[in-house]
Amino acid sequence: MEYMSMSSQNASDPVDAVDSIDPGATARAKAPQRERGRARVAALLEAAGQVFAEKGYDAATMTAIAARAGSSIGSLYQFFPTKDEVAQALLQRYLDALMEQMHALRAEAAALEAHGIAGFAARLTRTLIRFRDAYPAFAMLAESYGSVPGSGSIRGRLRAEIGAVLLALAPAQSAERAEARAAVVQHLMKSAVAINGDTAFANREAAVVELERLVEHCLHDWIDSQPA
Known part of the structure; x- marks a missing residue:
């Protein structure tokens, strides 16, 4: 399992991660069974x-949460x-939301016409930019943890x-080639996030648009090169 508690990471990472209850308390987190409890958990995670x-x-x-x-x-x-455990649950919620967005993109891709590649x-390209804007704690938690118990590596997912x-x-492409091309697209998406966050660069929107064009070219090449 790739998950590592923050409190056990090296000195360059956040330390003293666990803010626990009394030493004698051994109960684990309880999953809410009723709607009221689920709403309370959602509010607690939003606050966290x-x-x-x-x-x-x-x-x-x-206490602050x-x-x-x-x-x-x-x-x-x-x-x-x-x-x-708060951080783990919150990160799992973020990961679920990100996967939902990716599933929507997959469904869109399956029905996409060639003329729609540019918009797609x-x-x-901007999926991670918008996601990080919507969930500002995601990047910090993802970088600190790297994985979620039961979900595996966030980067891998x-x-x-x-x-x-x-x-x-x-669909005619191989899974092996898809994995390699996916790594390229993933790094282009991460580059878009990095450029968008570089507030010292006044022309970052134009640079993100250039990355969109690179991704568009990558997608056209991917489609055109698939076996007949």
């Missing part, structure tokens, strides 16, 4: 995302005995989904 994004993982506390959610600290501990390339999108565009 805000606190993590504003303060960073180390400075965020369970509960206060932001307008909940008691006991209610937070009922569902998430440690800050580490633009949407694909995204690459696999991009590969599925590529195969929807060109």
Whole structure:
């Protein structure tokens, strides 16, 4: 399993990750069984995302998360005995949302006409930009954890989904070649995120558009080169 608790990472990574309840407490996080409980968990995770994004993982506390959610600290501990478990659950929620977006792109790709490649390339290129804007704590948690228990590597999951999108565009291509091309597209998407976040570069929107054109060319080549 690739998952590693933040508290066990090397010195260059965040440390002292676990903000736990009393040492004698051994209960694990409880999955809510009723709608009211699920709504409470959703509110707690929303608050956690805000606190993590504003303060960073180390400075965020369970007390601050509960206060932001307008909940008691006991209610937070009922569902998430440690800050580490809050982060895991939040990251899983983010990953689920990202995979949902990728599934939608795959469905669109399966029905895409050649004249629609340009617009599709633009949407694909900006997927991570828009996702990070919507979920500002995602990048910090993803970089710190790298994987989610039971879900595997976040980077690997995204690459696999991009590969599925590529195969929807060109079903005759091999899975092996799709994986290689997906890695290229994935890094172009990450480059778009990096450029978009470079506030010292005034012309970053134009640079992202150039990346969209590269992705468009990559997709056209991918479709045109598939076996007859």
